[in-house]
Amino acid sequence: MASVMLLNMLCVSALPAAAILAPDATYAAAASTAVTPNTINPSVTAPQLKLNSAILIEPTTGQVLLSLNPDEPLPPASMTKMMTEYIVADQIKQGKHKWSDVVTVGENAAQSIGSRIFLAKGDQHTIEQLYIAMAVGSANDATVALAEYISGSEENFVKLMNETAKKMGMKNTVFINSTGLDRADMPAKYRPDTDKETLMTARDASILATRIIQDHPDFNKYTTIQNYKFRDRDASPIVNWNWMLEANKNVTNFKQFAYEGLDGLKTGHTSNAGNCFTGTAVRNGVRLISVVFGADTEAHRFTETKKVLDYGFNNFEVKQVVxxxxxxxxxxxxxxxxxxxxxxxxxxxxxxxxxxxxxxxxxxxxxxxxxxxxxxxxxxxxxxxxxxxxxxxxxxxxxxxxxxxxxxxxxxxxxxxxGWFRQLFRAIGEFFGDLFDSIKNLF
The missing domain is CATH 2.60.410.10 (D-Ala-D-Ala carboxypeptidase, C-terminal domain)
Incomplete structure (x- = not known):
């Protein structure tokens, strides 16, 4: 197991620059597309983006600064986990669970594929340990384990995800699992009885990201963790898939992507979704949220995100007017x-x-x-x-x-x-005032 995990982690932590920039052969790239110009100051030229969909918002006002097909439902891959993160953090906030609660891993989680920490059925870990594995390493098995602990089954948790999305105003989103995996990649025994797939729009992803930031302002306690040793026996730590973290400016392989003020939020990748990323950064007290869908490489989702965020920070600011x-x-x-x-x-x-x-x-x-x-x-x-x-x-x-x-x-x-006496005299005064006005209007 240790050797398998080492290979999995080395794919990120020791990846040569040439490999980082290599195209993903399983995904057809979108053509370079001009985004919809912002409506606040139309004289500012928006960047061209080689993506399927994108959006940039300022969360305190909800103002959209840039958009590209923002309402087209697309597979979000592991950006789905933002909803799982939100619900788990919310349950903690409400006092229904504690970060120290111990979760026993079930069969569904143990059989999850893709990004994972190789949990076995019967393993026991705290909510916080599994949450970090999900937020930092995008671990599907940790995500399913948390979903089953919160709601008894992943199926029940997905109902909660969809209900929460509706309450948030996410109008074009549907979840079929807690991870963002394609239905065919879920363990056969635990696949939902539907032909649907998880779909989300860039606008909905920005709404979800806004709620995470506003309702759980300590979100970056976890999303900024660069690496995490899940078990003492593991050969290598989990490495954060978010190469744009500001702290990565000192990491050889990632410093070209490090972005000032960036502290979240979630990456995603499947063969159907391409490479996706919901990012957020704060500069000079202004926070922006960007979402990109359909980049053709892992690196490309970050270089496109940089274009989007630069456009926002370079051209706009939040001003208190009242x-x-x-x-x-x-x-x-x-x-x-x-x-x-x-x-x-x-x-x-x-x-x-x-x-x-x-x-x-x-x-x-x-x-x-x-x-x-x-x-x-x-x-x-x-x-x-x-x-x-x-x-x-x-x-x-x-x-x-x-x-x-x-x-x-x-x-x-x-x-x-x-008192009644003052009210009486006020009523009398109003009566004679109205009577006088009526008489005066006769002449």
């Missing part, structure tokens, strides 16, 4: 019913940021408010009560597509309920 707790001009207060005061000051509940061309001046904004009717805002009201929304719109010029963001308007003060 601070939290900001007053909206023209809507400084809203009316309240039955309060000691007849109105209350309101502010935005959070900051508003937009993607802007790098070096751009403060963007000009337009606003549109939607306020809850006063009769529905009845005292007492706590400070921080939602009383409406405000939509901010930013547009660089007439050719650019507008960006919009909606935030809540909330009360900045508490409103106490007025």
């Amino acid at each position: 601070a939290p707790k900001t007053t909206v001009k023209g809507t400084e207060t809203v009316n309240v019913t039955k309060g000691k005061e007849s109105s209350v000051p309101v502010v935005t509940d959070k900051a508003v940021s937009f993607i802007v061309p790098k070096g751009a001046k403060d963007p000009k904004l337009t606003t549109k408010t939607n306020i809850t009717p006063a009769e529905s805002l009845v005292a007492p009201l706590k400070s921080g009560t939602k009383v409406g929304t405000v939509t901010y719109t930013y547009q660089l010029d007439a050719k650019a597509q507008p960006q919009t963001q909606t935030v809540n308007l909330i009360t900045s003060e508490e409103v106490e309920k007025a």
